[in-house]
Amino acid sequence: MYLTPEQLAQIKDSIDKQRQEILDKLNQRCEEGYEPEVRGDEADIANSEGIALTMERLQSRDRRLLKKLDEAMRWVDSEDFGYCESCGEEIGFKRLLARPAARQCIDCKQNEEQRERGYYHPRPRKPPKPLHHEDDDEE
Secondary structure: OOHHHHHHHHHHHHHHHHHHHHHHHHHHHHOOOOOOOOOOOOHHHHHHHHHHHHHHHHHHHHHHHHHHHHHHHHHHOOOOOOHHHOOOOOOOHHHHHOOOOOOOOHHHHHHHHHHHHHHOOOOOOOOOOOOHHHHHHOO
16 A cells, blocks of 8 residues: 555544534534425525525535545555556545545546546546666666
8 A cells, every 4th residue: 555554544534524524514404404485476485495405405415425435434444545446546645635535546537527528538647667677777
C-alpha cells in the first residue's frame, strides 16, 4: 500500500467528520420539518411542492452518501484501498482525503463522466516509466 499509517488515519478522520456533518444536516432537516402549502393560489402550492421535493432529494442524496462513507471506512482497512478500480493506478492522497468514497482516479472518473454525457474524449494516460537495467549501461 502506498499510503502511510498517518495518511490512513487522516482519511479515517475525514470520513468521520463528513459522516457527522451529514448526520447533523439530516437531523436538522427532520427537526425543522417542512409541510407543503395546501392553501393559497396555484403558484404558492406549486412552489411549496417544489420545495418539498427538493428537501426529499437532499435527504435521499445524504443517505446515499452516508452509505458510501460507511463502505469507504470498511475499504480503508483492505489491501486494495486507494487504488483505482478501473485502471489500478493510485487514486492519490489528496483526492481520497477530500472524497474518501472515491473508487476511481481522477482521469478514469472524468472519462466515465464524459461517456455518461456523450462527449467522450479519453484523457491520455502517462506512459509508464522505462525500467532501467544495469546491462543497459554496458552498451
